[in-house]
């Protein structure tokens with residue numbers, strides 16, 4: 450596996466890989482890689498392209514009171530995992546490369562970036578869209594892989610790529626879960642043992658509400674009951690909503706592309722999850 454830490458090294462590696470494999474597939478990550486990330490890399494490798502994974506903890510997507518300083522970092526473990534999955538190139542830029550002092554441009558997506566995570570984390574999607582636009586410009590991949598676990602992020606990146614006429618395909622990959630339903634996330638390691646036993650209830654509440662809504666019930670009561678049950682179990686529910694999947698606008702009942710999305714805090718850890726309603 451090649452490792453690039455500077456733009457000249459990245460350009461050289463990408464040119465060689467493109468010549469050899471014909472196409473490039475990018476997996477953007479913030480490191481602390483787990484089976485969810487590894488699944489994205491496997492999907493990229495299976496596409497026949499040379500897989501490029503970026504590892505960059507992006508300061509622009511963290512709010513002033515968020516966990517940037519505490520975000521888990523494990524470069525040696527990340528490189529070993531990427532190599533084991535057949536990744537061709539690891540791109541490990543530093544902050545000065547991604548955000549030169551004289552930079553004056555950021556990317557702001559409206560529509561799917563509004564509401565939900567957009568409300569809970571002001572500026573977050575500006576940071577995500579900006580860093581993804583830069584990564585796409587640096588690597589020039591034919592495809593980029595994102596997890597459905599961060600559903601709203603996936604829709605924001607798809608919207609940005611379409612609106613800016615970027616010549617790449619954005620591929621969504623189904624959420625990888627623990628056996629008890631908890632979506633894998635780098636932040637799960639901060640759950641206490643007691644919180645870890647409660648955490649799968651978020652996914653269970655989504656599945657219970659989805660079954661009722663898919664059976665024809667209006668969303669109000671299942672959503673209200675899910676919020677109340679999760680509150681009683683110790684979650685601080687941020688949102689638990691039925692939306693149109695691509696646009697993230699709230700809807701009142703089942704529809705094609707309907708999706709249940711939720712964010713809830715358990716102790717210090719903010720958990721995200723979502724599932725289709727069908």
Ligand SMILES: Nc1ncnc2c1ncn2[C@@H]1O[C@H](COP(=O)(O)OP(=O)(O)OP(=O)(O)O)[C@@H](O)[C@H]1O
Pocket residue numbers: 477478479480485486488489594595596597598599622623624625626632633634635636637
């Ligand atoms: N359980 C999962 N299943 C599928 N994809 C995932 C999963 N967890 C993360 N990803 C995807 O991996 C990519 C990188 O995510 P990131 O590095 O933020 O990891 P994370 O585990 O989501 O961390 P965080 O704790 O910040 O949510 C994103 O496209 C994300 O959606």
Ligand SMILES: CC(C)(CO)[C@@H](O)C(=O)[O-]
Pocket residue numbers: 477478479505507510577580581599602
């Ligand atoms: C897409 C991403 C790598 C951009 O920093 C990040 O938001 C993430 O890890 O999901």
Ligand code: BAL
Pocket residue numbers: 510511599602
């Ligand atoms: N997985 C989304 C990145 C973040 O929480 O900032």
